[in-house]
Amino acid sequence: MAGSWSSDNQKFCMREVLDTFKLCLSPDKEVYLEHYVAGWRGLVKFLNSLGSVFTFISKDAVSKIQILSNFLSGESSSQYVTVQSMVSYELENQLVDVNKTGIHPESGCRTLLRLHRALRWLELFLERLRTSDKHSKTSVMCSEAYNESLAQHHPWLVRKAAGLAFVVLPGRTAFFEVMNVGPPEQVVAVLGEALPLILEVYQITEDLYAKHHLLDLP
Ligand SMILES: CCCCCCCC/C=C\CCCCCCCC(=O)N[C@@H](COP(=O)(O)O)[C@H](O)/C=C/CCCCCCCCCCCCC
Numbered sequence: 001m002a003g004s005w006s007s008d009n010q011k012f013c014m015r016e017v018l019d020t021f022k023l024c025l026s027p028d029k030e031v032y033l034e035h036y037v038a039g040w041r042g043l044v045k046f047l048n049s050l051g052s053v054f055t056f057i058s059k060d061a062v063s064k065i066q067i068l069s070n071f072l073s074g075e076s077s078s079q080y081v082t083v084q085s086m087v088s089y090e091l092e093n094q095l096v097d098v099n100k101t102g103i104h105p106e107s108g109c110r111t112l113l114r115l116h117r118a119l120r121w122l123e124l125f126l127e128r129l130r131t132s133d134k135h136s137k138t139s140v141m142c143s144e145a146y147n148e149s150l151a152q153h154h155p156w157l158v159r160k161a162a163g164l165a166f167v168v169l170p171g172r173t174a175f176f177e178v179m180n181v182g183p184p185e186q187v188v189a190v191l192g193e194a195l196p197l198i199l200e201v202y203q204i205t206e207d208l209y210a211k212h213h214l215l216d217l218p
Helices: 014-022 033-048 052-073 083-092 108-130 138-147 156-167 172-179 184-211
Strands: none
Touching: 014 033, 014 184, 033 052, 033 083, 033 108, 052 108, 052 156, 083 108, 083 184, 108 138, 108 184, 138 156, 172 184
16 A cells, blocks of 8 residues: 555555545446555554554454455456456355355455455444544544444454453544644545545445345355
């Protein structure tokens, strides 16, 4: 994800990461896997900059990003240009564990599903950040967003560890500074622009997965 750290001052810039999600949609509303993965790569860099408490989360995200990157550069890369082409290719070639027998534990479809669920968390969290005021706590916003989304797919131990990590999130002011977007009004404006696109990418993927009965892949 070149560009999420500005070359001038080596500071992370969230605007560039969010812009990557804008590149995800093709004119006919397919989701480009390359940009989707690049967006997550940028977010993981941001997560890493928050400290080692978040390492267990970023490691999991990185392993999923790596699986998808391998497909993007592998011998069947032409089948992995969009999420739509990936789903068709993997289903047509029985590469997805639709019968929950434990085969194909690292298909593109199941790997992307994990990031797709996390995208819902991101959307809920960013919407809370956008509408927050200076007294709002990032830890509360993050944990509310998590409980409404990802938590429903995680076992007790992961939920507990995530809850402990949220407590050490920086306060809203420091959080906005790390985002490096500018003053709070500008953060709100950038989020207001990015969120509808993230929502659209999420909804297109959700509809595609629902249509093919892929939302519960083990
Ligand atoms: C403008 C501000 C932006 C905020 C930037 C946020 C940066 C977040 C970057 C990455 C988010 C991490 C994405 C996590 C993907 C989790 C996928 C998942 O559900 N994995 C579980 C299931 O995988 P399988 O076992 O089925 O392969 C796995 O068990 C998870 C393990 C790790 C725990 C995941 C907790 C996720 C918490 C949500 C992220 C909180 C980040 C807070 C930072 C603000």
